[in-house]
Amino acid sequence: MPFSSLPRPVAEAITERGYTAPTPVQAQVIAAEAHDRDLLVSAQTGSGKTVAYGLAIAETLLQGAESLPRAGEPLALIIAPTRELALQVQRELQWLYAKLGARVVSCVGGMNVRVEQRQLSxxxxxxxxxxxxxxDHLERGALQPGSLRAVILDEADEMLDLGFREDLEEILDMTPPERRTLLFSATMPKPIAVMAKRYQRDALRIETTSERERHADIDYRAVAVAPGDIEHAVVNLLRFHEAKGTMIFCATRENVRRLSAALTERGFAAVTLSGELSQNERNHALQALRDRRARVCVATDVAARGIDLPGLELVIHAELPIDAETLQHRSGRTGRAGRKGTCVLIVPYTRRRHAERLLRGAHVQATWDKVPTAEDIYARDEERLVDSLEVGEVSDEDLAVARKLLETRSAEEIAAAFVRSQRQSLPAPEELADAAPVPQAAREQGPRPGFEDTAWFRINAGRNDNADPRWLLPLICRHGHITKRDVGAIRIFSTETRFEIPRGIAAKFLSAVKKSGGEQEGVLIEPAGDAPPPPRNDRRGPPRDSRGPRPGGRPPYKAGPGRGAPRRGGPRG
Structure with a gap:
């Protein structure tokens, strides 16, 4: 029997729950070498850690007896970073220790303090x-730590990230020194090692997976977009994947509100999780996700810590995480307990190097891809529609209606009406601007459709003027009376920017530019000839004064007093 080493009531409970064999982390914490020792455990998120430490402390709580003593001062204390995780742990331990008659009490922020004090009493x-x-309960005297036999820190790295170091140290300092200390953490940064050394005695180090294996069930993808197209990219990714459950991460509460409102307006069933919500609001949001009334959750990092949502198939980083550990925690919401998941990083092309550093730091290999287009999404919709059609058993009433329809309409018309009704219930895909610099590999494959024959133009602004496609593309469209689809490659050099327009509309474009009065705004757009632009490393250009003022009416740079003058004594060594 795989759980024969456990106390009989616990082994029966876990077998009745459907466990046929322990997960790797569960097997190691109940092994003989881990018996009655402090443990320092790192394991993949969703690998059964909660049940693991419940099994690990069973003998410690019983101390050879067949049943638990009468409920009094607590025997075990479990510390979790968030309310949701703490309540989830409480539910897991209640069924695990149900046959022992254990009483499990939760003490979390956002709940009634007096009710918790009464339960402790x-x-x-x-x-x-x-x-x-x-x-708070320890300082008030409502929680008495004198009888504690085991203390467990769950998601210890997250608690340190959230600023709970001082609280954790005070709690541990108040517990009996002979207690067992079990420290569980997805990652093991230096602060965790320091805490383990201070509060654990001869701890057994358990690591069930390597850094690379932690991401084996997650398909990492990254898409580069123009900074102004992040919201549109989110829409198209949601439509392309049509996941049963999706979590989207933003950096701030305001961005969570804005993105959630935009998605709801487009027809997505979305809820939010942020620090400003009350516990009741958070519970309603999570329940909507579990009931499938909502399929998208937009959240901040802190609000989503420790949340386990079953069936979460897709994680989207609408804003890049601040470090590799945050990337791991975010992405770990999917691909849990052997299930497959997809993680997509939306990367503004100006921050691609930062994204690549994050992925290297997290030991992740991501596939760089393009944002799904409307054509890609409609093709995927067609595949899903065909796969979802199941005739099954048909009633006589259904057949009667079908025959009447066939008397008035052809089978093709009926099928087309069905497809249209299905598509109308889905949000429409978004069109994205293709303003990012084209990679060299893509250029070698030839021009994109419609740009086989183009004319090149130049603008009197370059890298030295902080030129950026975010304002260059609207500027070109406004002065030339064209749309972003009519603009080809945009290549920014140190003193100028060059872009291409299909030759068929080049004359019309130039006429509109001359009428728009761009020179009065300090913008000069003129033909650059048919020759390809100079190499990217050619930083030479016309003198600044010959190009007029910078865009927006800013005067050109001139050397003032003390500027440009040679240093005294010649150049420095």
């Missing part, structure tokens, strides 16, 4: 809580 065996609320 009645006595319990296990307390699960968040650092701030547990510290």
């Amino acid at each position: 009645y006595g319990c065996h296990i307390v699960v809580g968040t650092p701030g609320r547990l510290r």
Whole structure:
């Protein structure tokens, strides 16, 4: 029997729950070498860690007895970073210790303090809580730590990231020194090692997966977009994947609100998770995701910590994480417990190097791809529609209606009406600007359709003027009375920018530019000839004064007093 080493009531509970064999982390924490020792465990998110430490402390709580003592001062304390994770741990331990009659109490922020104090006064065996609320109960005297036999820190790295170091240290300092200390963490940064050294005795180090294996169930992809197209990219990714559950990460609460409102307006069933929500609002949002009433959750990093949503198939980083560890925590919401998941990073092309550093730091190999186009999405819709058609059993009433329809309409018309009704219920894809610099590999494959024969133009602004496609593309379209689809490659050099227009509309474009009065705004757009632009490393250009003022009416740079004058004593060594 795989759980024969456990106390009989616990082994029966976990077998009845459907466990046929322990997961790797569960097997190692109940092994003989881990018995009655402090543990320092790192394991993949979603690998069964909660049940693992529940199994690990079973013998510690019983101490050779066949049943738990009468509920009084708690025997075990479990500290979790967020309310949702703490309540999830409470539910898991309740069924695991149900046959032992264990009383599990939660103490988390956002709940009624007096209710928690009353539950503690009645006595319990296990307390699960968040650092701030547990510290509050300890200082008030409602939580008595003198009888604790085991303390568990779940997601320790997240608690340190959230600024709970002082709370954790105060809690641990108040617990008995002979306790067992079990520290579980997805990653093991230096602060975790320092804490382990201070509060653990001869801890057994358990690591069930390597850095690369942690991401084996996640398909990482990255898409480069113009900074102004991030929202459109999110829409197209949601439509292309049509995942049962999706979590989208933003950096701030304001961005969460804005993106969620935009998605809801387009027809997506979306909810939000951010620090400003009350516990009741958070519970409603999570329940909507679990019930499939909502399929998209837009969240901040802090709000999504420790959340386990079943069936989460897609994670989208609408804004890049600040470091590799945050990338791991975000992405770990999918690909859990052996299920496959997809993680997509939306990368403004100006931050591609930063994204590549993040991926290297997280030991992740991502596939760089393009944002799905409307054509890609409609093709995928067609595949899903065909795959979802199942005739099954048909009633007589359904057949009667079908025959009447066939009397008035052809089979092709009926099928077309069905397809149209299906498409109308789906949000429309977005058109994205193709303003990012074209990679060399793509240029070698030839021009994109419609740009086989083009005319080149130049603008009197380049890298030295902070030229950026975000304002160059609208400027070109405004002065030339064209759309972004009519603009080909945009190549920015140190003193000028060159771009291509299909030759068929070049004359019309130039006429519109002359009428728009761009020179009055400090913008000079003129033909650059048919020859290809100079190499990217050619930083030479006409003198600044010959190109007129910078865009927006800014005067050209001139050397003032003390500028451009040779240093005294010659150049420095």
